[in-house]
Amino acid sequence: MDKSYKILFNDVTTFIFDVDGVLTNGIVTVFPNGELVRQMNIKDGYALKAAVKAGYNVCIISGGKNEGVRTRLENLGIKDVYLGAHNKLVQYNEILEKYNLNPEHIMYMGDDIPDAPVMEKVGVPCCPNDAVRELQQLSVYISDKKGGEGCARDVIEQVMRVQGKWQDNFDATYD
Template sequence: MEKSYKEYLPQIDTFIFDVDGVLTNGIVTVFPDGQLLRQMNIKDGYALKAAVKAGYRVCIISGGKNEGVRTRLEGLGITDIYLGAHNKIKQFNELIEKHKLNPENVMYMGDDIPDYPVMKLVGMPSCPNDAAREIQQISKYISDKTGGNGCARDIIEQVLRVQGKWDSNFDAQYD
């Protein structure tokens, strides 16, 4: 019998997220000068910051290159941010080596084919409910939230609650 996704939550010590389609809804507004505008959910932001404050490693591996995204994520306390990552395995391996991580203790949330190779290597591959079919098929957890609409908050809150670290973050300063 296959394990329930809840059985993986106690072992998670690292969160890795894609950006477009996970921390955003995957829709970009293209301005005449070529700039791309993305929207991020404030509740996802609170949860990311709470996870950092609680001592979890929170990492970003994204094919996008928007420096505004980097600024936003750095403001939440995230230090391992890889943008312009088209071969996500390379950045994943760097993270594993740099921080001596056990892939079994990693939750990776992705939504599309570029996330697939890394998701096959982690202990808890996860996705928003509007992820590509192939991603859903390999995910141990599919959020009931869509990308950019609280899916990151959903999985972070579940992990922190199971590990007894959610309530202790209510005093986290957030801006």
């Protein structure tokens, strides 16, 4: 397998993730009151928290609006959680300006068509292995994990290992 994508991982300072289909498996349980419930992988949570602790910018841009998702992510230390984002470029540009970022230093992981405009702008577009074909074609790295099954952990751990920062974070806790 070609591992040339790891060269790009050296320069990543910022992780941006979609939620549904990336941090979740894309399946929602619909309760009689209309509430939509998602499941998130605890190993992804550990890696997200480790990345925050290591000083990376970790941001979320999601079209979903579930406040439980916001609470979960904020409890991991993520400060930039954008929900209800239908044109993700708006929030992406806000993040660029807020942190004065170079797009080449940004890793974005998405799984479906609404993620494509941002993925076309970043230096390290990635996706889970069950992402739609169009996003797989845009990606420099396709995780061997599916959405909600550790794909965020996979890419965060790889970036941190390439940069020699993974072992420094073993005291992060699972929450």
